[in-house]
Amino acid sequence: MNYRNKFYRKLFSVAASAVLLTSIAVPAASAHMKEKKPDKPYELTLMHTNDTHAHLDSVAKRITAIKQVREENANTLLLDAGDVFSGTLYFNEFLGLADLEFMNLAGYDAMTFGNHEFDKGTATLADFVKGAEFPFVSANVNLKKDKNIKKYAKNKISTNPKDGEIYKGIVKEINGEKVGIFGLTTAETIDISSPGEDVEFTDYINEAKAAVEAFEKQGINKIIALTHIGLNDGGGDNDLILAEEVEGIDVIVGGHTHVKLTEPVLVEAGKEPTVIVQAKEYGEFLGTLDVTFNKNGKVIEYAGELLDIDGYQEDAEAAQILNDKYKPAVEEMKNTVIGNAAVNLNGERGYVRTGETNLGNLITDGMLAKAKTINPNTVIALQNGGGIRASIDTGDITLAEVMTVMPFGNSLAIMQLTGTEIKEALEHSVKDVPTASGAFLHVAGMKFTYDSSLPAGQRVQSIEVKENEGYVSLAPDKTYAVATNIFTAKGGDGYDVFAKAYSEGRVSEPGFMDWEVFTEYVSQQENQTVSPVVEGRIIDLATN
Structure with missing residues (x-):
């Protein structure tokens, strides 16, 4: 210049x-x-x-x-x-x-x-x-x-x-x-x-x-x-x-x-x-x-x-x-142990971009817990599979491993979405299954079924949201507070429905980096030990 x-x-x-x-x-x-x-x-x-x-x-x-x-x-x-x-x-x-x-x-x-x-x-x-x-x-x-x-x-x-x-x-x-x-x-x-x-x-x-x-x-x-x-x-x-x-x-x-x-x-x-x-x-x-x-x-x-x-x-x-x-002190900090994994945390590309994994569940659980401290009305959390870049082996979890799993430093966002918009997002999430896609969403606070044998846009069959009384059917006209990362909230991975909400001022950006949210959540668990499982939050009816 x-x-x-x-x-x-x-x-x-x-x-x-x-x-x-x-x-x-x-x-x-x-x-x-x-x-x-x-x-x-x-x-x-x-x-x-x-x-x-x-x-x-x-x-x-x-x-x-x-x-x-x-x-x-x-x-x-x-x-x-x-x-x-x-x-x-x-x-x-x-x-x-x-x-x-x-x-x-x-x-x-x-x-x-x-x-x-x-x-x-x-x-x-x-x-x-x-x-x-x-x-x-x-x-x-x-x-x-x-x-x-x-x-x-x-x-x-x-x-x-x-x-x-x-x-x-x-x-x-x-x-x-x-x-x-x-x-x-x-x-x-x-x-x-x-x-x-x-x-x-x-x-x-x-x-x-x-x-x-x-x-x-x-x-x-x-x-x-x-x-x-x-x-x-x-x-x-x-x-x-x-x-x-x-x-x-x-x-x-x-x-x-x-x-x-x-x-x-x-x-x-x-x-x-x-x-x-x-x-x-x-x-x-x-x-x-x-x-x-x-x-x-x-x-x-x-x-x-x-x-x-x-x-x-x-x-x-x-x-x-x-x-x-x-820099020397920061490099040393990366070896810090932040918790323990009682099971292997699956972040392999072929899995996190096509279906539910225990690591995807753990990440979204932490995201939802953090979002609730900011907006208690938050009921759902979503994490794009493309934002999960590695697995974590059983045993000690180091900061270096966490930052390898989530290397982009994406920050937390809370969206206000209607049930109809959430369904549209889930259709986009599963449109390419069984082909791997970074847009595939992991979820917390909800569960849904879909049928990958059906045409894209017509696959989602049921959606339930976890509320005080347990899981209830998603209401199309109801507005929900939904946590995700800011990349996705701004329309990343083709989420035009989220980009529209963002452009209309329906997204709050409290910040907090994804790796920080994850680290904090692990530290809050008993004995700082995690053992998440695949629990049926996302089910493909065509293969079950």
């Missing part, structure tokens, strides 16, 4: 392709948004990350990419939209402080809190905050009553923010121009993490309006919302609603939903447009957004790109820190 190529994208790619969701009506002629001869336009390059979840093996490449973007652009900001915590053994061992060392090295300008920043309570978060060489922003999180973190919480808009302190918003002066940045964190955090009773989450729309007003009173007309509420999340707050309801936000740098926005989303709901970006997950990409403002602070040009970190060389200093200080 070089500056000339970036300029080319700003001139042409904006008009050609802004990502437009079905809920946003944008006239084709407005996508470019270029006015005639803007007076003193101001160009700013944003770099952004989100939902890195302690994936540090590629962090040295990320720092190289950051340095290169800074070399090519005069006015830059580096922002993180939350969920640095939780997801790999780097977090389990270092509780975010390993990530923090690299964020300080990279020179981040600001970060907002994700829900997972509260997973270990505010004492762990306070240690992270106080060591940061950048400020934090979150306008709708009130921390002034919490004993662990209140001394870092300033609860105001600051024109002179200090490192290691928390503000509703901050003002950054970049080459003579002032830019306002405020933060938002999903209110779902109360239910899906562990913030504690003294952390208060206030209405995100009201707080956003107040932050914009505060900036504008200071004459600041370039305003960025750094958010961890999701692009189109079903949890009650998201970036699309924010852009539509709050006037004056120029750019939303988002996280939480792990969306790979290869082009920005453009929302034109008010007097001025809002550009939304998000950079998927796990540090796989460094998001960049070139944005040009006119003298009134209106966005008149923009071009976004996700830089694939794999294409960069490692920064030597960062690589040495990782390899000498952090």
Whole structure:
């Protein structure tokens, strides 16, 4: 990437392709948004990350990419939209402080809190905050009553923010121009993490309006919302609603939903447009957004790109820190025994992609148990066979084995589905049997029969859901809370019925990696020993 190529994208790619969701009506002629001869336009390059979840093996490449973007652009900001915590053994061992060392090295300008920043309570978060060489922003999180973190919480808009302190918003002066940045964190955090009773989450729309007003009173007309509420999340707050309801936000740098926005989303709901970006997950990409403002602070040009970190060389200093200080302890942790298997846990490809296995049952049982702690109404869990990659032999279960079984780090999602939609999903699950398919679903909280001799789409014969009184027939018109992994929830393996629910905001994303959920569930069993069996949750009538 070089500056000339970036300029080319700003001139042409904006008009050609802004990502437009079905809920946003944008006239084709407005996508470019270029006015005639803007007076003193101001160009700013944003770099952004989100939902890195302690994936540090590629962090040295990320720092190289950051340095290169800074070399090519005069006015830059580096922002993180939350969920640095939780997801790999780097977090389990270092509780975010390993990530923090690299964020300080990279020179981040600001970060907002994700829900997972509260997973270990505010004492762990306070240690992270106080060591940061950048400020934090979150306008709708009130921390002034919490004993662990209140001394870092300033609860105001600051024109002179200090490192290691928390503000509703901050003002950054970049080459003579002032830019306002405020933060938002999903209110779902109360239910899906562990913030504690003294952390208060206030209405995100009201707080956003107040932050914009505060900036504008200071004459600041370039305003960025750094958010961890999701692009189109079903949890009650998201970036699309924010852009539509709050006037004056120029750019939303988002996280939480792990969306790979290869082009920005453009929302034109008010007097001025809002550009939304998000950079998927796990540090796989460094998001960049070139944005040009006119003298009134209106966005008149923009071009976004996700830089694939794999294409960069490692920064030597960062690589040495990782390899000498952090990686050895993580490699040692992989040998940790997390439980015992009294029986062989069958994850062989030919089995998990065609029928019920004891490992599939164990994984979905753990998924359902975790989901119930978040949403007690969850009654079903589903796991795609393609997400189970190996067996576990009888005896000690190590972390390394668990992460071999579930190597993708898929996180938990909870869908709201009708009985009719669940049946449609099960038909898709068994449509290829006896041919192996990664879409084959393992289940908990339900059982069903099908006949593989019948045509695809007509195979499922009975479906029962386990409720308080035992198993009852699935009701077509009833809505059920269904846990799965986020890959499947977004329509992976051809689950269009799930993708539709996701696009309609019927999916909540509490997070929690699949291997973590599995490990926690095993540790909760008596003597940390598991002996799951094939129990007739899925029966092919053609072979029985």
